[in-house]
């Protein structure tokens with residue numbers, strides 16, 4: 254099922270109730286099977302299914318060696334395991350294996366682009382356009398590059414009800430400040446657009462196709478932070494036509510310590526290396542070094558092999574369930590979550606209304622109670638939510654909030670998790686005599 | 688065990704000492720940007736003894752209750768005594784088990800008050816530093832916001 258089809262189904266309340274109540278997926282997750290908790294923080298990191306842990310253990314027990322370095326069979330097995338994982342990731346987002354760079358996490362992937370691509374391509378007064386909903390990981394690296402290159406960051410503002418980006422303002426960012434002075438020094442040159450696919454705070458799904466088309470029409474590239482969409486929605490980088498796409502393995506049932514940078518081959522070819530050292534070279538002499546072919550040019554040092562194997566196992570796990578089953582389960586629970594929270598007096602729900610498609614998370618604020626107090630009291634009844642600025646301080650400033658609470662949904666969640674959250678919030682109000 | 692004992696909420700929701708004291712000799716402000724907590728502590732002195740201590744601020748219940756209890760606790764103490772207050776004493780005052788993740792909230796006002804006391808001592812009797820004031824220096828350096836926002840006049844502190 255492609256993204257467009259999902260959009261259509263988002264409005265339906267059709268999924269069978271039985272899915273929501275069953276814990277058919279929960280049993281795949283040893284931590285959840287053992288601990289009696291209500292885990293509603295999968296947007297921060299997901300729990301790991303047994304198949305992922307098993308595959309990683311199997312790698313260490315049967316294939317562990319340094320990949321790309323040994324001539325012996327065991328090293329070859331490790332190399333194969335690592336490169337096979339790259340192929341699995343490539344297929345998952347419809348890319349070529351040479352376009353997949355393994356990194357530590359999404360943050361490192363963005364740093365790679367900002368530093369390698371950015372320092373080479375950004376000049377004084379060039380524009381870096383970022384959405385107002387960005388996670389710090391897609392703001393701070395660009396600020397650093399802007400300091401060095403003299404490029405200027407401009408933001409795509411939120412619309413008036415803070416539920417989506419203001420697309421008219423987005424388009425306007427590409428036009429010269431003074432229309433009459435064509436080709437003058439006032440012409441702004443937007444070189445790159447950076448946007449979050451699904452906001453980790455608002456749950457808004459940004460229109461990547463449209464944003465990409467507009468960026469490309471105006472000669473800019475686009476980087477998409479897909480941290481909150483991978484594993485929830487099918488992604489097709491060819492169809493989206495994005496230049497760069499990043500995500501972290503740990504938010505999609507994979508281990509921590511591995512993330513992915515997808516970049517069009519033409520860009521990777523023209524980018525200088527990011528980190529340098531072993532593995533990323535072809536030849537080294539005291540005078541100079543030459544770089545390995547793509548994508549290894551961007552992977553310095555011994556890579557996270559077991560983590561790559563774990564990520565591939567996570568993708569296989571996702572594929573075995575299928576995106577339509579994942580989506581209908583998560584969508585039903587997210588709708589229920591949204592409705593239940595909105596019905597509590599004194600609770601304000603952030604982000605788009607239920608009329609619009611949204612990611613599998615709902616952020617909220619309890620009037621007159623600090624989000625950390627909310628989360629601490631919920632913790633007393635074993636409900637795990639995120640609280641704080643959620644790594645999006647600029648967004649919270651725009652929302653006029655210091656912090657917020659967030660409950661997020663994954664396939665292992667069940668109705669009971671939401672019921673426990675709602676009961677916990679009732680207790681929060683009692684404790685605070687609200 | 689709950690962190691939200693009745694007494695904590697009473698202090699957090701109805702703090703009798705939550706107000707500015709413009710005439711205070713010690714005015715110290717600090718923030719905890721990760722939580723969005725901010726506190727200003729005011730201490731009025733008579734012969735280097737705290738005659739009145741109040742606070743202003745925004746934050747979670749734990750940080751507000753800690754600030755209010757701390758202000759109450761330090762009235763009647765010398766400035767030198769303020770600099771010797773410990774984390775353990777503050778946690779004892781609170782009387783609850785503060786989880787690791789919330790320690791920062793609980794300790795913000797203590798840190799703010801101590802920095803204020805050290806700064807007061809440094810400006811009123813700039814003597815060669817003993818071991819304690821070296822600590823103070825370190826504490827001060829670690830808290831860049833305090834350094835930047837520590838006001839030389841009360842009206843600046845209120846801005």
Ligand SMILES: Cc1ncc(COP(=O)(O)O)c(C=O)c1O
Pocket residue numbers: 296297358359360361388390449451452453478480481501644
């Ligand atoms: C939208 C978004 N972008 C980026 C990140 C950063 O991911 P990581 O910390 O794995 O690099 C996160 C998660 O924290 C996120 O939710």
